[in-house]
Amino acid sequence: MKPIENYSLRNLNTFGLNASARYYASAESLDELRELVEWAKKHRLPLLPLGGGSNILLKDDYPGLVIAINLGGIESLPFGENKRILRAGAGVEWHDLVLFALKNELGGIENLSLIPGKTGAAPIQNIGAYGVELKDVFYELEALDTLQNEILHFNARDCRFAYRDSYFKNEGKGRYIITSVSLKLTAARDYKLNLSYGGIRQKLDEMGVGEAGIRDVSDAVIRIRKEKLPDPSVTGNAGSFFKNPEITKPEFERLLAAHPDIPHFRLDSGRIKIPAAWLIDRCGWKGRKVGRAATHHRQALVLVNTGGADAEEILYLAEMIRKDVEKKFGIALTPEVNII
Numbered sequence: 436m437k438p439i440e441n442y443s444l445r446n447l448n449t450f451g452l453n454a455s456a457r458y459y460a461s462a463e464s465l466d467e468l469r470e471l472v473e474w475a476k477k478h479r480l481p482l483l484p485l486g487g488g489s490n491i492l493l494k495d496d497y498p499g500l501v502i503a504i505n506l507g508g509i510e511s512l513p514f515g516e517n518k519r520i521l522r523a524g525a526g527v528e529w530h531d532l533v534l535f536a537l538k539n540e541l542g543g544i545e546n547l548s549l550i551p552g553k554t555g556a557a558p559i560q561n562i563g564a565y566g567v568e569l570k571d572v573f574y575e576l577e578a579l580d581t582l583q584n585e586i587l588h589f590n591a592r593d594c595r596f597a598y599r600d601s602y603f604k605n606e607g608k609g610r611y612i613i614t615s616v617s618l619k620l621t622a623a624r625d626y627k628l629n630l631s632y633g634g635i636r637q638k639l640d641e642m643g644v645g646e647a648g649i650r651d652v653s654d655a656v657i658r659i660r661k662e663k664l665p666d667p668s669v670t671g672n673a674g675s676f677f678k679n680p681e682i683t684k685p686e687f688e689r690l691l692a693a694h695p696d697i698p699h700f701r702l703d704s705g706r707i708k709i710p711a712a713w714l715i716d717r718c719g720w721k722g723r724k725v726g727r728a729a730t731h732h733r734q735a736l737v738l739v740n741t742g743g744a745d746a747e748e749i750l751y752l753a754e755m756i757r758k759d760v761e762k763k764f765g766i767a768l769t770p771e772v773n774i775i
């Protein structure tokens with residue numbers, strides 16, 4: 436299988452940026468993936484595994500081999516009395532895995548409905564939404580170690596999950612290609628729904644749902660997401676552009692004195708998480724457009740490509756926002772999106 440030269444990545448990143456890959460190939464099986472990794476090594480080219488392209492900002496053309504990870508398949512294996520392990524190929528669309536779980540009456544990932552992207556990318560940033568993170572249901576993953584050319588297993592501890600973070604964004608960065616992800620889900624009849632995010636209960640009430648099941652929660656989350664977040668197939672974006680900052684108690688006390696209405700969330704670590712969207716909104720950035728980049732009118736944390744923007748325009752807007760938030764609140768925002 437020969438990689439294609441000078442391949443446009445425009446349709447492979449949800450920001451819709453017009454970058455290209457020096458070489459591009461799709462891996463539909465583990466053998467193909469190994470072959471492509473060897474090919475890149477032989478030609479001394481860097482490698483970029485690509486899932487749904489929904490959490491990246493391509494700054495430039497990629498000088499090496501981009502491999503679209505298209506390993507499919509979902510397997511369901513029994514685990515104890517009322518659980519099952521769902522093992523999905525890294526190329527399975529994340530939401531398809533959610534639908535599979537719902538169809539099989541398995542609870543655990545309904546709050547993570549409609550997150551764009553593929554399953555293999557989910558552990559890298561420990562995807563999370565509406566009170567649940569991937570780590571809450573994670574069992575193990577398999578990854579190709581591109582240095583040793585062997586498949587390794589990683590359990591939850593090996594992955595060192597944290598808020599939008601894992602081993603694969605730190606020490607393990609660039610070395611492994613995740614090939615499958617296994618989740619431990621619970622039979623819906625024995626499963627306790629997670630309704631900790633206030634908006635879900637409110638949405639269920641609006642929907643007229645009294646006693647909710649996993650499907651209702653999934654529907655509620657889908658409605659909330661559709662109301663707040665731009666659809667990447669219509670408007671280029673990569674979800675939240677920055678992480679929600681976590682600050683120390685003394686820093687928080689100082690902020691609270693100046694901004695008594697600041698929304699906040701106390702973490703077990705003693706630190707306090709502040710919604711970046713609120714900080715950005717308070718700086719007057721919500722819905723503002725600079726060139727062809729803008730912040731979303733319903734969610735200030737989401738940067739959008741209003742049509743034909745290039746990476747510089749988005750990064751310029753991000754930098755202006757970062758500077759303003761730093762100046763007004765003394766908080767340094769860090770990107771959640773992977774800038775490549």
Ligand code: EPU
Nearest residue numbers: 564565674675677678679698710712713716733734735736
């Ligand atoms: N808010 C504003 N202005 C806005 C939007 C929000 O002031 O324009 C304030 C409100 O006080 C709101 C708070 O910010 O209560 C939090 O907003 P929201 O519930 O929309 O969530 P978020 O903290 O902005 C995070 C995740 C999202 C995830 C939602 C729901 C991060 C970086 N983002 O956003 O994940 O969907 O919670 O759980 O943690 C993503 O990672 O790409 C993503 C979309």
